[in-house]
Amino acid sequence: MTETIKISSATVHYGLSLAKRNMKFGILALCMNFLGLPMFLIAVLAKAFQIRANTPGWFIDENTYYIVSVFGITDEIYVFIAAGCTIAAVLSGVFIAMNSFSHLYDKQRVDMEYSLPLTANKRFLAGYLSGLLTYTLPYIFCQMISLILLLAGRLTVDTWVGGLQAEIFASFTPMCIKLIFGGLIIMVMFYTLFVLTMCFCGSRFETGAYGVGANFCLPVIYFCIYWLITSRSYGLVFRLSDDTVINHLFGCTSPIGAICGLYLTLYPENWDRAFYTVIRGAAGEYSFFSVYSFGFWLIKCLAVTALLIFCAYRLYRRRTAEQTGKTFISKSFYYFVMFCLMMILSVFVSESSTGIIPTLIVTAAVFLIMDCVSNRGISRLKSAVLKYAVIMVVLIGGYLITDKTGYFGAEDYVPDAGEIKSAELVDYDGYYSTDWYTGTYRFEDEYNIRRITDAHTMQLDEYNASIDSGRAGYSIGIKYTMKNGAEVKRDYYDVYYSAYEELLPLEVSDEMKEQKLAALKTTVEDKGLCIASHGTENYPNLNKNTYSEDFAQRLTECLTEDINAMTIDDYSGHGFGNDVLSIGTGYLDDKSYVSPSGAYYGVYTITEAYPKTLEYLSSYGIEPYNAEYTAADIAALDGIELRRVTAEYRIPVSKSWSASETVAVIYDPDNYGNHYEYSNIHPKDIHIADLSETELEELAEIASDAVNYYIPDKDYYSISIDGGTDMYIPEKYNDIIESIIS
Amino acid sequence: MTEAVEANVRVAKKPPAAVHYGKMLAKRNMKYAVLALFMNFIGLPLFLIHVISECIIMKNIDTKGLEKFNSVFDASDNTIYILIAVIGTFVAVVTGVYIAMGSFSHLYDKKLVDMEYSLPLTADGRYFAGFLSGLTLYLGPYIICQIISLILITVGHVVIDKWLEPSQQIFADFLPLAVKLIIGGFIIMLMFYTLFVLTMSFCGSKFETTVYGMGANFCLPVIYACLFVLVEENGYGLVFSLSGDTLINQLFSCTSPAGALYGLYMSAFENIDHVAESDSFFSVYSFGFWIIRCLAFTVLLVFCGLKLYRRRKAEQTGKIFVSKTFYYVVMVCLMMLTCTFLDMIDAKLAPIIIITAVIFLIMDSISNRGVKKLHISLLKYIAVMQGIFIVYFTTVNTGFFGAVNNVPEAWEIKCAELVKYNGYGYVGSLSGNYRFEDEQNIQTIINAHKKQLEIHNSMEPEGSVEYIKIKYTYKSGAVRTREYYIYEPAFEMLLPLETVDEIKAEKIEAISNTLDCKRVYICIENSLDSTYNNRYYPYEKTSSIPKDFIPKLKECLTKDINNMSSEDYADSLELTDYVTIKISVDYNAEGNEEPKEPYYYSFQILSCYENTLDYLSSVTFV
Structure with missing residues (x-):
């Protein structure tokens, strides 16, 4: 009994002696932590008090609306100081860990420390805990000061702020608390990982260099996978902010990954997926087990840290006194770090050069230097070359296998419609790309799903056969949710016509x-409705008083009726002239329909396919705008481009530019460049000034009758006026155009 | 007896102990020499191998591909090979640190010091054995690789240049630059190594030797950079030209390896803007003089290194710093740099104090191996910062010790020059260097200068209008240059100069020189008739222009400028009706193409240019 107490007190003694040895780093960490968040908050508070003393009323002045956060109230330099000092505080963990376990690399210490009346377990525990406390206590202490400062700001500055402004301290607090907790977890993980890597190394230089380097191994692998998929695969998807297993793993398995993971949990509403959920009305909900959940991130990180402690402990117990002084205890760790280093170098060099030779030169130089450093000389150069060859063969072989098998079949995989529970079109804004919102459409009906899988198959077939039948100039994302719960995602840039055409029937699906x-x-x-464009005017600021109270509601009803009644012919067969009538969302305040800021949710283009809506708008005197041109209007234009378009693929006119051939350019030499590239002047270039009166009149008629948004079934001519989108020219004018061209 | 004689002969034949010692050190350093050899090889030689192999491939596969080569830098993938070459060379240079440390390890390694001091060698013998053995291992690989480079260039010239057009002699063209770079690199490496050996004598521990040995390279460049920023930001009118042929640039480019790199850049590359300023052997652009300066400075470093080394004692090994002065010099430079950087990003005093204090205290705690002497560190910090602030405020508040407000008297001046002056009244961009020796004209410039300073020092300076640079040459031979954005009232005082003979002659010369250029395109703009704008008249091509257009135009302009009086000139400026002649010269264009990268000059034909206006209207321009 007495003996047990004595031993445990020896552990405490040992821990205390280590803590004493670490005290200087503890003090350094305290200073650095204090210059982090607390100093920043002090600077914000000091500035706020100074402003209030010098210019009373400043905080309620409407002109200060831009102050919406603490970052708007102080100099940027304090953010810089806070960031720099926090990094220094985090790095002090390296020195603290090295001091606590100095017997792992310092030959002079090892015998003395191993002769202490302590078991390996106790030595590990005492070293680990004494270091950890020296490392984290200054942080905890300083962050408590931060919380007090936040409270002080909440009680003082926030009460001065008036008008539309946010309560800056109150709104900063939740994020701050997440950052403080997250910071603590990341520091613990960093410290633990360093202790673990110390068990692999037996010399001071290797401990420092590889201990820091180990932090980059997993991020490097993650980055290389990202690079392999995003820049080398066809159609496969890897989004850094997606709620995927790899992002989950990355966000908790390394300190750098944990920083990224923490970042994802700070602004869940910013990430794409969450954004689309908002649109569908689910108000940014995400499950506790998603990558955006702070709580789950915390649990994951703690679990990984516990695992790291366990591994470090196991390794530490197996360490013998004689191993201190060797460069590496286990060479596997060294090879792992080197493998990661070679991987990232290969990616960077191969991205910026052609051929494999530069990659081989750079990787060989780096590997041989690193290997000579770890061998303390060049006597084993032969074995270093061999090791290098093995690593590069594995890397290049791995890459070639992945590439040649089409990412193990993933590139060419299209699921069978019967296995799919739902298919989604991501980032899709309708066949004409003029639709209500750019978002995600979800289909569960098998017929609709088959449309998508067919389009997908066609896309791959054309790509694999290298037949370029023409592109729709459009990208599309597909996401399948399988009946077994698995998800398959693909992104295609520049979709082929044939594939794109398959998607048309979806437009009028229920x-x-x-x-x-x-x-x-x-x-x-949420936002109300307003006229987004009418004639040539964008976002006309119409006075609400002109309209009845239920304008938005009635308009919605009309749109609903029209959309419900729309057939495929309605959708594809109608159009308007040069400028069209569009409806968009707008923020409603007491007085007027304000212009939608940047048409955040897109606009509806009202064609003849919306008869009820047109009728209702007409009762307010808003008619579809169809530009009428006179000969004088044409003469005053800067330039017209006429194109011949093949209708082999039923592609909307609005996209015809990508399948067309410019047949004539009619232009004013001085101003053509305002809208077009001068390089387009080649097949038949005519100066506007040289046109006869008859020709001007004919062109005016053509320009007036040309329509937007039309799906033709024959080859046709299109016209673009002053840089505008291409419009369909009715067939009856073909003769006139041909005479102009000739 | 015979044995004794034989023994004596053996002793006599043995090389001296210093050579033995040097060889032993060389053995210790061999691994770094192998590394240096490899790194030097992937520098210039590898780059040249890449260029040669690409040319050979092109020759065999696609002869048209050879057309793209106008220099060795046109090879495909050249970025990555240049990057490899730069990094390889950089690592090769840095091996000097390890070689020097290997050669003088008894300066920081307690285990070695007693053994090495007990060898039968004098301090001088030990120093030179260490210095030379390290130097040989450091520079040997470099020399071998650069000989390979020269062989490769010769091979390239003999084999590849033959396949190319006479205008594309890429290897022959590259040779002079390569030779300069190779010799320059050698000098810089020598200086780097010597400086490192010198700093080793100041430090007694491994960590400090490495960190401060590297840091010492940046001390002088930091002082130079801080001086530059100080003059740029606070020295109103003072000129600190990075490429000027000034004493400070001469000094900077030979007193540190980083500075020498800059000096090599200035003297090896011929496309530096100001290279035409001076072609004397003693200018900053002269490669030969740069070598002499650098070698002289290196010799000085060797000498100082030796002096310091002789005074080192065995007990000093293990101490962090043998002489703290060196440490303070590095710290003052570091603090100065931090302050300057923070000042440049407009930081206030509080952040400057916080950041510098953090850096200083961390560095000081490291060099004290603990935080026990924190209060002393704090005192030292205060002393350093006070010194920096005092120097800064004294310099700024006294206007750089009077230099800002100093205007010479006319009698002191031999000549005053307006550099790149566009003339009064914004009448054109045909600038020239106008030189005045007449006392009255010098007085005019001095008066304008005084007026400029007067306005600037008054409480509310008015808007400035035009950039102006004045260069005074004193009778004593000294040269002072000032540059300003000149205020209107001061600018007006320069008007009388416009009709001075000196400026007229200079103007006429500038105009005729420009018009005589081979690729001249002229565009006449009439301020009242915009239809004449933006029309180019390639002189040699357009038949509507008389053949003798340029000589006639020159003749009329010469006549008008010579006849012009000060009043005419002032009156003409009042009118808004004028014609502008825009001349574009494309120095790169070939044949009769339109200028692709034209360099524009323009000047206004004022209403007082009667002959010119008459002539232009006679050829229907106006």
Whole structure:
């Protein structure tokens, strides 16, 4: 009994002696932590008090609306100081850990420390805990000061702020608390990882260099996978902010990954997926087990840290006194770090050069230097060359296998429609790309799913056969949710016509209509409706008083009826002239329909396919705008481009530029460059000034009758006026155009 | 007896102990020499191998590909090979640190010091054995690799240049630059190594030797950079030209390896803007003089290193710093740099104090191996910062010790020059260097200078209008240059100079020189008739222009400028009706193409240029 107490007190003694040895770093960490968040908050508070003393009323002045956060109230340099000092505080962990376990690399110490009346377990525990406390206590102490400062700001500065402004300290607090907790976890993980790597190394230099380097291993692998998929694969998707297993793993398995993981949990509403959920009306909900959940991130990180402690402990117990002084205890660790280093170097060099030779030169130089450093000389150069060859063969072989098998079949995989529970079109804004919102449409009906899988198959077939039938100039994302719960995602840039055409029937499917209307309902309730463009005027600021109270509601009803009644012919067969009538969402305040800021949710283009809506708008005197040109208007234009378009693929006119051939350019030499590239002047270039009166009149008629948004079934001519989008020219004018061209 | 004689002969034949010692050190350093050899090889030689192999491939596969080569830098993937070359060379240079440390390890390693001091060698013998053995291992690989480079260039010239057009002799063209770079690199490496050996004598521990040995390279460049920023930001009108042929640039470019790199850049590359300023052997652009300066400075470093080394004692090994002065010099430079940087990003005093204090205290705690002497560190910090602030405020508040407000008297001046002056009244961009020796004209410039300073020092300076640079040459031979954005009232005082003979002659010369350029395109703009704008008249091509257009135009302009009086000139400036002649010269264009990268000059034909206006209207321009 007495003996047990004595031994435990020896552990405490040992821990205390280590803590004493570490005290200087503890003091350094305290200073650095204090210059981090607390100093920043002091600077903010001091500035706020100074402003209030010098210019009373400043905080309620409406002109200061830009102050929406603590970052708007102080000099940027304090953010810089806080960041720099926090990094220094985190790095002090390296020195603290090295001091606590100095017998792992310092030959002079090892015998003395191993002769202490302590078991390996106790030595590890005493070293680990004494270091950890020296490392984290200054942090905890300083962050408590930060919390007090936040409270002080909440009680003083926040009460001065008036008007539209946010309560800057109150709104900063939740993020701050997340940062403080997150910071603590990341520091503990960093410290533990360093202790673990110390068990692998037996010399001071290797401990320092590889201990810090180990932090980069997993991020490097993650980055290389990202690079392999995003820049080398066809169609495969790797998004850094997606709620995927790899992002989950990355966000908790290394200190750097944990910083990224923490960042994802800070602004869940910013990440793409969450954004689309908002649109669908689910108000940014995400499950506790998602990558955006702070609580789950915390649990994951703690679990990994516990695992790291366990591994470090196991390794530490196996260390013998004689191993101190050797460069590496286990060479596997060294090879792992070197493998990661070679991987990242290969990626960087191969990205910036052609051929494999530069990659081989750079990687060989780095590997041989590193190997000579770890061998303390060049006597084993032969074995170093051999090791290098093995690593590079594995790397290059791995890459070639992945590439040649099409990422193990993933590139060419299209699931069978029968296995799919739902298919989504991500970032899709309708066949004409003029739709209500750019968002995600979800289909569960098998017919609709088959449209998507067919389009997908066609896309791959054309790509693999290298037949370029023409591109739609458009990118599309597909996401399948399988019946077994698995998800398959693909992104294609520049979709082929044939694949794109398959998607047309979806536009009038019940599922799509339903989702369009749901989005309409949510956004109208949230933002209201306004006229987004009418004639040549963008976002005309119409006075609300001109309209009845229920304008937005009635308009919504009309749109709903029209969308429900729309057939495929309605959708594809109608259009308007040069400028069209569009409806968008707008922020409603007491007085007027304000312009939608940047048409955040897109706009509806009202064509003849919306008869009820047109009728209702007409009762307010808003008619679809169809530009009428006179000969004089044409003569005053800067430039017109006429194109011949092949209708082999039923592609909307609005996209025809990508399948067309410019046949004539009619231009004013001085101003053509305002809208077009001069390089387009080649096939038949005519100066506007040289046109006869008859020709001007004919062109005016053509320009007036040309329509937007049309799906033709024959080859046709299109016209672009002053840089505008291409419009369909009715067939009856073909003769006139041909005479102009000739 | 015979045995004794034989023994004596053996002793006599043995090389001296110093050579033995040097060889032993060389053995210790061999691994770094192998590394240096490899790194030097992937520098210039590898780059040249890449260029040669690409040319050979092009020759065999696609002969048209050879057309792209106008210099060795046109090889594909050249970025990565240049990057490899730069990094390889950089690592090769840095091996000097390890070689020097290997050669003088008894300066920081307690275990070695007693053994090495007990060898039968004098301090001088030990120093030179260490210095030379390290130097040989450091520079040997470099020399071998650069000989390979020269062979490769010769091979390139003999084999590849033959396949190319006579205008594309890429290897022959590259040779002079390569030779300069190779010799320059050698000098810089020598200086780097010597400086490192010198700093080793100041330090007694491994960590400090490495860190401060590297840091010492940056001390002088930091002082130079701080001086530059100080003059740029606070010295109103003072000129600190990075490429000027000034004493400070001469000094900077030979007193530190980083500075020498800059000096090599100035003297090896011929496309530096100001290279035409001076072609004397003693200018900053002269490669030969740069070598002499650098070698002289290196010799000085060797000498100082020896002096310090002789005074080192065995007990000093293990101490962190043998002489703290060196440490303080590095710290003052570091603090100065931090302050300057923070000042440049407009930081206030509080952040400057916080950041410098943090850096200083961390560095001081490291060099004290603990925080026990924190209060002394704090005192030292205060002393260093006070010194920096005093120097800064004294310099700024006294206007750089009177230099800012100093205007010479006319009698002191031999000549005053307006550099790159566009003339009064914004009448054109045909600038020239106008030199005045007449006392009255010098007085005019001095008066304008005084007026400029007067306005600037008054409480509310008015808007400035035009950049102006004045260069005074004193009778004593000294040269002072000032540059300003000149205020209108001061600018007006320069008006009388416009009709001075000196400026007229200079103007006429500038105009005729420009018009005589081979690739001249002229565009006439009429301020009242915009239809004449933006029309180019390639002189040799357009038949509507008379053949003798340029000589005639020159003749009329010469006549008008010579006849012009000060009043005419002032009156003409009042009118808004004028014609501008825009001349564009494309120095790169070939044949009769339109200028692609034209360099524009323009000047206004004022209403007082009667002959010119008459002539232009006679050829229907106006």
